[in-house]
Amino acid sequence: MTRALAEAHSERAGAPHAAGAPLARRRRRIDLLPYALVAPFALFVVLLAIVPAAWTIGLSFFHDAALDPPVRFAGFQNFITAFSSSSILQSSGNTVVYMVVGVVLSTIIGTAAALLLQTSFRGRSVVIAVLILPWALPGIVAGLIWVNVFDANTGLLNSVLTSLHVITDYRVWVGDNRLLTVFLIELVQVWQMVPLSALLILAALQNVPDELYEAARLDGCSGWALIRRISVPLARPGIAIAAVQSVVATLNIFDQPYALNGQADAGASLTMQTYFVSFQNLDFGQGYALALVIAVATVIVSFGVLKLVYRQVEY
Template sequence: MQRTPDDASQVAVRRRRPDLLPFLLIAPVVIFIIGLALVPAGFTVIQSFFTVDELDPPARFSGLNNFVQLFHDPAVTSSVGNTVLYVVIGVTLSTVLAVPMAVLLQSAFRGRSFVIAILILPWALPGVVEGILWTGIFDSNGGLISSLASTLHLSTGTGVLLGQDRLLTIALIELVQVWQITPLSVLLILAALQLIPGELYEAAAIDGAGPWRSFRSVTLPLARPGIAVAMVQAVIATFNVFDQPFVLNGAASTAASLTMQTYYISFQNLNFGQGYALSLLIAVATCVVSVVVVRVVYRKVEL
């Protein structure tokens, strides 16, 4: 049966007609991202250049005045140092712990799925819940650490762990966050390790490489993409740490983070203009550090 010219033209039109189904399927996600992320982000950028004070309306354009006042605020400058310590401790410790844990989980063994399920629990818990749990551990009156130190005759069991010494407080609070973010780092690195062909390890063994040499020459180089992604998520989490220091240390300035200062400036001082400006600075700093981490750590893997 031969096609007529009209049939051929109809087929050509159908072929030229774009398939709208893929666009319809992703449309809800695109709308969700625009409404929940891009619109608030644009609003934050614009409002950061205005004086937005609910007690002194209306909003007035102030240029860079909000940013200048932030850099002259002792509470903000102090929290910058605290946040830097959070990032350095959190990213370093979570990565150092995640790599060997992922290597141990790389090989199949009995109960591996159960171990992974247990591993995910700290990451699945909200930060507020973790802060409350660890409050009992750090409690100076009957807490686990105080009781253990008293049992071992290392102290009287009444020492205050949080809120006194700045470095100790930051280290203990970041320990709680590392407990939360390390499981995700483990899973990200483990996913990268699963892509490494077993033939590479067999070739390394034939060449006389031991476990440590195989780890340095095969595992670590090929796992760098996963390590880079894990470090980026740790950078984002530590830059935006709020729940743990707020629950464990309250409103004390000893270990206040930048996101805590954003909360204080916006909702206690009702200076939303400076709050927007500080949020913008945190977002820019997070992006810059994340890009640096990717450029330094990430390497394209070609097998």
């Protein structure tokens, strides 16, 4: 009798635990679900971003040249040797010019285009679709298109300028003068970057309430005052993102100068020199060092531009 009562008591005592066990397991599965969903993306980032970055950082301090084995620790020698080269120093200067011209022009033109597209008009969707086309082109394709524009013998630019009597003879536009070469190559990249900048800034402008414009008009604000006091300040998050993407694109420019000017130093960028050092000279240690310099410069300049331009907006 006592044993039967004890067994019945134990069954009643264990019943809640038995009923609660599936619920606890279900809760554990639900808690693990977000991690399971994020895991593939996290693995992708680790394998394709963090691991190569760590590999680059590590090997940039080693002498790794296929024509001068074996691999050995070199400290900062790769950086010193790389930046002792006149070609790399000139390419660094070119890259700075690419960045300054590209960021300024793409941001200003992108902001102007976004302000024009902010108002509704007939054919607006068609204009936006056409605007996206340059951005959709690969950089090497855009470069080859503009080769026909700048060609010294049959180029469209020479043809138009001679027809308008601006110049009397056909000229070499790309490759003759260093600053002109860099500027014209960067114009091609700006032509490609402006659509994305305009769309990013336009997205920020679409979030500005119409009531703010109506109230400003009632207070007597002109169109220019609306742009200066409402549109541009409230679109600064979008402008900041557009400027940062321009920084990343210009500091890593490769396709346009390679298509327009080949391997000539006049328009070479630091990314091009990284390619030449790594795959032509087969000095992978210096290539890793240059890649690390470009990556660090991109992060620092992007952060600086973000801090300079970005402001939190509250409506």
